Amino acid sequence: MSPQGDTPTTGEDDWWGKLYDEAAPDTAPTASGDTLDDRFRSASGTVTAGPPPGPGRAPWEPQDPADAPPGTPRTFPGAPPRRLPRPRVEHVGDGPPTYEPEPTALPPARAHQLDALVADTVLDGARYGTYTLRAASVRGDSARYRGEPRRDALLTARFGTGDTALVLVAVATGARGTDGAHLAAAEVCRRIGEAVGRSHQRLAEDIRAGRRGELKSGLHRLTDRSYGRLRARAADLGLEPGAYTAGLRCLLLTADPACRTRVFFGCGDGGLFRLRDGAWQDIEPAVPESAALTGEAVVGYGSPPAETAEGDRLTMDLHITTPPSPYAEEPALPPAEPFRFRASVARPGDTLLLAGPGLAEPLRGEPGLARELAGRWGTGEPPGLAQFLADAQLRVKGYADDRTGVAIWEA
Template sequence: MEQVQEYATEDVAGNSPRVPQPLVIGREPRLVSRPGPLPEVRRPDSEIDGAALPGLEIRAASLRGDAHRYFGTPRQDAMGLWHDGGRTLLACVADGLGSKEASHVGAAAACEVAHAGLSDSLEPVTAAARIIESISEEIKARADRLDLPPDELSTTFLAAVVRELPETSAYQAVLMRVGDCMAWCLREGVWLPCFPENDTDAAVVTSATHALPRDVEHVEVACADLYPGDMLLLCTDGLARPMRAPQVSTQLANWWSRPEPPSLPEFFWQMSFRAKTHDDDRTAVCLWRV
């Protein structure tokens, strides 16, 4: 891969550094990556977050896609982080269905209330069902307040409940999803899927039809143990789809396998990479086991 200058440096005159344009991976995209008209629905163009917790370093970002920027439509992705102050972290991402004008409301609702269904006393499948059910009920309630059919707030959803395993060096993530969001563990530079991957585009399209609040019975549950040096990635399909290209997955693995997690500005710049035909909203939460 061609070597690129990744980060800005101060010039000889001591002026403030200029941040370079997002890295183009592969062919030049058709749309220019810059804000367009203001959406009628006011949501921030992008969000960035992060945390340093015992044993974990977290970076999270949700970016409006170039297509939504060009047409002046709102970001339909959302993300959330919640820590109980002890041993439990919940991280989640959601992707409002593009065909539903109010889906951004459903995505935001899912990430805002996901932690309300947490319980230490339930086994993973039952706990996941409880969380998904509580999200579904909240989306229906918000639809009712907006006088809209619940289906108009449809969103996919993925969450990880991460806890330290007693008397071990591992943390365990219990993952739950409805729809086509993806989770991988990055271990020694290799991406390991947390859910079974489908080989055909037809299968991916079929799984993408599952969404909340409708498909509560289609929740999938998986577990992943995280050891020092591992990184868990949760993302919407705006990142999962370009990651099918080896150029993209290799570049992200190179960035995110470095000894130190990126700073918040570095992570936002990395997430802003551009790839032809991939102009959807893009959201990711990365959890490094340190």
């Protein structure tokens, strides 16, 4: 019986028994010096040998069948023919960036405030319904060099289960030149997460039903309340509101595969982009001068409620009687920046990108970056987490701020 349980032939059984029979005498060298090890090496060489390595190839590299003479058997063991990956660029623009590409100095730490430390890089992802989500936040080259903390904060959260679940992605950027910028960014993400979490069932229902008006007003109130708490925290710390604040941008997506409505809202700088048919579209809701002065809501991207110029449709609110809105639970102070809102329906093949200012600015200002990311992300196949991280931190000379981006691939 062979080790595999099959009954071997008599000749095979005899050979196996002679080779491993403990009672058999050791195989002595023959007159020609041929031993069992010699025979094994000879047989092994016969099986694995291939034609000599081609020009420029090291002896240990696998033979490329294209270089072998006709009729030459494929080398075994050896790697199958490999597809060369698309050449990757490390930076775009007219030259390499000034700073080093990897972290150098760590931010300062205090023994009694270790919870205030933030990691250099945060990476996350998910897949629900018809979309795949990738999110990354990376400390900028300048902050890495100076040993400053990452001012950008990233929150990804799912509330609820099954098709009724609601996914929130929040990106915040702390005010430049303030000591607690990273803390304010993390806090405003946490505040909006708490507010959305408490109202996630109603929000998910409104998104699936296409109640644009209720979504706009409800999310506006949730955002105002989050900023009100941020200002209260600034007062507790003895700081002016402007010294403890952050821009905030969010995406809301349901897990229902039948719902393709994507909702954007927030305040402050950054960008909202869509990659469609190989070209980037800047779909950031514009800020009229009156809104910038009064803090009123900015809606749409200059589009009518039912359908945008790009063909985005959103079901209108049917004015069905509903219970009082649960969004407003307490008085709120509005943020200093105008409120932005956009709701649209995604198409298969779209890639939606929510970007903090450190990614939005070079995407708008450096055509080479827009072309490179369009080439990488326009294939319809979402990248893995590691590849998305590499793409998100593609470097551009003159842009050294934190890089934070959330991309949604639509199947």
